[in-house]
Amino acid sequence: MPGPSQRCFRFAPSPNGFLHLGHAYSALLNFRLARECGGRFLLRIEDIDTGRARPEFEAAIHEDLAWLGLAWETPVRRQSEHFDDYARALARLDDMGLLYACDCKRSDIAHFAAAHDGWPRDPDGAPLYSGTCRDKPRRPAGEVLRQGGVALRLDMEKAVALAGQGLTWQEFNLGAVAADPAQWGDVVLARKDTPASYHIAVVVDDAIQGVTDVVRGRDLFNATSLHRLLQRLLELPEPGYRHHDLVLDEDGEKLSKSRASTTLRALRADGVSASDVRRRLGSFS
């Protein structure tokens, strides 16, 4: 049984491709930090995107991490088995009057943005939602989820007002960082094709699993503003955050799942050993 003051780390890949060196770095770093403080290390399978998640990729995650020499607690949480938990969190936000149904297409939003010079974009470069569905008559979130095919969005202005001032997070080496969730606009918290979104699932799971330390790539730094907003609204505990540098390829480009050459299995097939990978990634030998 975990002790009450034991720290808890997690590696949370999505099984829609093979793990590459960037994933290996993140997993090894989480594992090492957990070991150094006598903490827990969890593996979580982020497979809410049931259209893209594939069993062979999930099996490969287990196999590749074991090959790297990592061990994790069981049972492993698979997000696709916990849609009820996300629905409960969404119902709570809905009770606060913070959600609305949206059936706009991505292309409608893109056209709207293109027609409005200087329309703001979120930190990932996508145009902010135009707000077309915000003032339509509200429908209970549960009904929208049951119906499917319609998204649920967060009314960001209301959410920020309700959360109040002084929303921050503690970032390793930086200290308190001011959260700015409004930069994401009215984000989708339940997708048209699956009854949750990454953002709601990640905060609910980190809380349910008692994660105290979220260690993940720098590409998710800005998403933390949104995660802190949801944690405050849902009265969930606040983990500490550490966003590490991304592993880049020889051309200085971010590694992506499409670059087959850096997947752990391709390296292994080329005769690279787990210790070679650990050495190449830094202080993990």
Ligand code: GLU
């Ligand atoms: N599932 C996410 C990914 O594979 C990581 C989520 C997180 O660490 O918060 O990029």
